[in-house]
Amino acid sequence: MRNKRVVIALGGNAIQQGKDATAEAQIRAVEATAESLAALIAEGVDVIITHGNGPQVGNLMLQQAASDSPATPALPLDVCGAMTQGMIGYWFENALAKALRARGLERSVAPIVTRSVVDPNDSAFSHPTKPIGPFYDEAEAQQIERTTGYVFKEDAGRGYRRVVPSPYPVAILEHTVIRDLVAHEHIVVASGGGGIPVIDTADGYVGVEAVIDKDFAAAKLAELVEADMLLILTAVDHVFVDFGTPSARALEETTKEQLEAYIAEGQFAPGSMLPKVRAALQFAESGHDRVAVITSLEQALAAVRGDVGTRVRLAATLQQ
Template sequence: MARRKIVVALGGNAIQSVNATAQAQQEALEKTAEQLVKIIENDVDIVIVHGNGPQVGNILLQQKVAESEKTPAMPLDTCGAMSQGMIGYWMGNAIAKVLRKRNINKDVATIVTRVIVDEKDEAFNNPTKPIGPFYTEDEARKVMKESKVVFKEDAGRGWRRVVPSPAPVSILEYKVIDSLVKDGNIVIAVGGGGIPIIHSHEGLTGTEAVIDKDFAAQKLAELVGADTLVILTAVDFVYVNFNKPNQKRLELVTSDELEGYIKGQHFAAGSMLPKIEAAIHFVNTNPERKAIITSLEKVYEALEGKTGTVISKQEGSVHV
């Protein structure tokens, strides 16, 4: 049986919840690694994409607090690179620890990844991507009065800073990533959606934005020819009418059905919607592909077809 190639997108909030200390985040990643290594044991080649919303937001805050003539604050793209290295380092250590415990002979590598975006993308005129910690409305409005930073309400959870979120056009390191995976390595890449890069007269230049990690994972999955895109979130299934008396969970669903639910405004823009849209884009590129949306705790069972929301291009076009 041929080995499956899977891209797994893991949210930044799964690494940091309330406690932002390095120790707490590393402990959270050890629990994450336990779940991921379960699937690595079963003839699966894997690329792990992680979010960085809380982490890059905190790095930006630290940069601002420490800013002076001698220690100028770094721009957003550079802070994104910092978060890639930091989280990739922690995650690599956590996975290696579990591999040793289970006597699995595999190497794990983190690739600091640059992602090409279009400088004319409309997203630059309409910042929407939430990053950093949550604020009350009063706190957010106070910061907006004192600076050019934009805050928006985030899916009923509070107010967060929002930045441009352009679509990924291509991934500069995808051939390197694919080569490492084909050689049997576990690869951590496109952290936080990747470092947004534009083509300019000076060459490749970083830009102030954050690419949605689910769309970046989808683009990477396409470029490396993955069979399955797995998007991990806080719930085991995607729901329509979420948290209402007529709530309904989706198990096997087509991309056309999801398009209908999007038109019915069933998914929050800052939460589930980008995951749904990334899944639709991925399966529509090839009818043999599937996408799965589930929780980290259920990822192994979801890949065995026992739980989770499975998205395909056509009903019955893929087998779980």
């Protein structure tokens, strides 16, 4: 009987906390995250780790634009996505090895630069919505728009961020490699930033200027590698309805029908909790006895044990 297989979708605070974007600060954040993940791995869980890269790829794109010249031409967004996947994978490779060694465990960690196939006719290409990079005030955003042609939108009252298309991932090209590695008990870091968005052409796969939602990519990857659980880690222990009101209520065991009713009521913010809830539903619907859990990084181990978090299952499974 194989170990429980869990795909973990890490939130942004797992890599960068606050405004300090130095490599040293991000490595410290990754090392703290690795401690929580190592506790999970030490329990005998096989994990595939996915993560965001919004701040990192946004900063890299700004660096590319600032140094753009005939001698050093700026690289496109898909290439910058690949670069940040490798960078963050490298940080996790070192941090997990360190955390596991402290527990007397020696496990290999394999970061995989991952491509996600998207439909070139996806309507997202006409309506950029995915924020990347740091926040700016309105004057700064307008200045960058004039010099780069980037599109900026106000983000939840916190300032302005660049937005790019966010098409839906229809396939993860490296999923068979990832599945084989996990079957041999290797720890895999994959689908960083939702994977590099590519389209299938007559001449092969070609990258496009977009960023895929990391939670949807994690759900697709979890389906393809036949995971038992999708663990979406964020800043709170549970998903709430009536959030921010006196009647706020944490969701624990819930079903597709219940969540779809809450979505119809507008209970979940489009830019934060809604995509996580939709990704959890996507995975729960992908196969019998699959469960998605939304909780905080600090509660990851307890969530896998079934003690905490918002757990999403098919209604038929929940009733058994």
